[in-house]
Amino acid sequence: MAVAPDIQVLAFDVFGTVVDWHGTITREVEVLHTDVNAADFARAWRAGYQPAMARVMSGELGWTRLDDLHRMILNNVLTDFGVQLTEQQCADLNLVWHRLSPWPDVIEGLQLLRKSYTTCTLSNGNLSLLANMAKHSDIPWDLILSAEVFKAYKPHPDAYLGVASVFDVSAENVMLVAAHHDDLEAARNCGLRTAYIERPAEPGSDQPKDVSPVAANDLHCTDFIDLATQLKCLPN
Amino acid sequence: MAVAPDIQVLAFDVFGTVVDWHGTITREVEVLHTDVNAADFARAWRAGYQPAMARVMSGELGWTRLDDLHRMILNNVLTDFGVQLTEQQCADLNLVWHRLSPWPDVIEGLQLLRKSYTTCTLSNGNLSLLANMAKHSDIPWDLILSAEVFKAYKPHPDAYLGVASVFDVSAENVMLVAAHHDDLEAARNCGLRTAYIERPAEPGSDQPKDVSPVAANDLHCTDFIDLATQLKCLPN
Numbered sequence: 102m103a104v105a106p107d108i109q110v111l112a113f114d115v116f117g118t119v120v121d122w123h124g125t126i127t128r129e130v131e132v133l134h135t136d137v138n139a140a141d142f143a144r145a146w147r148a149g150y151q152p153a154m155a156r157v158m159s160g161e162l163g164w165t166r167l168d169d170l171h172r173m174i175l176n177n178v179l180t181d182f183g184v185q186l187t188e189q190q191c192a193d194l195n196l197v198w199h200r201l202s203p204w205p206d207v208i209e210g211l212q213l214l215r216k217s218y219t220t221c222t223l224s225n226g227n228l229s230l231l232a233n234m235a236k237h238s239d240i241p242w243d244l245i246l247s248a249e250v251f252k253a254y255k256p257h258p259d260a261y262l263g264v265a266s267v268f269d270v271s272a273e274n275v276m277l278v279a280a281h282h283d284d285l286e287a288a289r290n291c292g293l294r295t296a297y298i299e300r301p302a303e304p305g306s307d308q309p310k311d312v313s314p315v316a317a318n319d320l321h322c323t324d325f326i327d328l329a330t331q332l333k334c335l336p337n
Numbered sequence: 338m339a340v341a342p343d344i345q346v347l348a349f350d351v352f353g354t355v356v357d358w359h360g361t362i363t364r365e366v367e368v369l370h371t372d373v374n375a376a377d378f379a380r381a382w383r384a385g386y387q388p389a390m391a392r393v394m395s396g397e398l399g400w401t402r403l404d405d406l407h408r409m410i411l412n413n414v415l416t417d418f419g420v421q422l423t424e425q426q427c428a429d430l431n432l433v434w435h436r437l438s439p440w441p442d443v444i445e446g447l448q449l450l451r452k453s454y455t456t457c458t459l460s461n462g463n464l465s466l467l468a469n470m471a472k473h474s475d476i477p478w479d480l481i482l483s484a485e486v487f488k489a490y491k492p493h494p495d496a497y498l499g500v501a502s503v504f505d506v507s508a509e510n511v512m513l514v515a516a517h518h519d520d521l522e523a524a525r526n527c528g529l530r531t532a533y534i535e536r537p538a539e540p541g542s543d544q545p546k547d548v549s550p551v552a553a554n555d556l557h558c559t560d561f562i563d564l565a566t567q568l569k570c571l572p573n
Contacts, residue, residue, distance in 0.1 A: 168505065229504045232480035244468035250486050268465045269404065
């Protein structure tokens with residue numbers, strides 16, 4: 102394994118990297134409300150994500166779980182899109198983030214990777230969200246880690262360095278796997294190794310994103326099977 | 338389900354309840370050093386557990402992961418038993434807690450229980466210890482929770498109440514499952530429901546412990562299959 106001889110832990114970003122938030126949310130919103138542009142609705146909900154976490158990390162809000170941030174954003178998006186739902190419908194829709202479907206390569210890729218590496222999440226999603234998501238789709242994590250454990254949302258260094266601390270290894274023994282260059286850059290600034298995963302349809306297949314390589318990443322992969330191949334985790 | 342109509346989360350104590358620390362440690366010590374009473378060695382190591390955590394919770398020590406407490410205790414036990422090991426042997430033996438074997442009913446019981454309940458650990462073991470243990474024996478947790486997440490060792494209330502907080506439920510929606518009445522009593526004092534599991538051979542089959550019922554527990558179970566039966570989680 103020439104690329105990463107000393108990697109012990111693979112830490113995975115989740116939203117967009119492991120699961121297809123846009124596809125799942127669009128499908129659920131379409132069922133719930135046929136008159137709304139569900140693809141735009143999903144994007145608007147996700148667009149509120151970074152600003153909401155920024156309010157926590159600035160100290161404007163105390164520690165707030167992502168479930169509660171998602172609900173605050175949802176209330177605004179429903180107003181903006183002129184959608185009226187019952188309280189029960191809102192509460193249930195808010196939990197769509199617990200039911201997001203993994204990309205097709207994820208389960209097989211993780212099963213290959215966990216034979217040689219410790220695999221964990223490093224997500225801003227709260228612990229119960231990630232646990233329910235894993236149970237819903239049989240995603241085989243060795244450990245679920247979250248910003249909730251470190252009380253720090255990515256890209257705060259405490260989140261990235263927290264993974265190394267939990268596993269009692271150095272930062273360079275951890276590789277962050279993510280579909281977002283800003284997440285990877287923040288991890289690299291903490292001394293972690295980085296692998297980029299192409300997820301062109303993350304924002305919706307009608308608005309695919311640029312998945313060009315960035316040279317600073319250790320690996321650039323089309324999907325988790327490609328990551329497993331590059332890390333020499335091949336099927337027996 | 339007459340007994341516990343509103344239980345949503347089953348939180349499991351691990352050492353002694355899920356895994357057989359005495360049996361596994363005894364076997365590894367016997368292989369490593371044939372002249373020592375391995376059964377007594379295992380009990381001496383475990384006997385240092387509560388006093389070591391008490392030093393953390395009193396503030397005498399800052400937050401210290403159980404791996405590091407185990408190593409401090411091990412050093413003393415090795416001296417007391419007159420056993421000399423290399424540093425590498427000590428480091429490897431200290432990780433025996435990551436390799437403890439589950440009792441024979443555990444995997445089947447948890448697979449039944451997790452069909453109807455969210456299952457998690459609530460252990461004083463650190464996260465990597467619990468993750469390695471689960472991977473080693475394919476223990477199917479929905480979520481691994483630890484004193485390390487709450488920075489509070491049981492029986493501190495923050496550990497028990499932390500489980501309810503993570504899952505955004507009330508304390509009475511959580512049932513602690515444990516083979517130790519003091520752990521269950523502390524959970525009950527926080528409002529959790531409790532289930533006792535008989536593990537008579539926990540301290541070694543040569544020194545079986547009293548497993549008499551305590552009336553205050555909601556359930557008294559011979560093992561995890563019995564727990565699943567009493568909670569109406571029957572095989573399909």
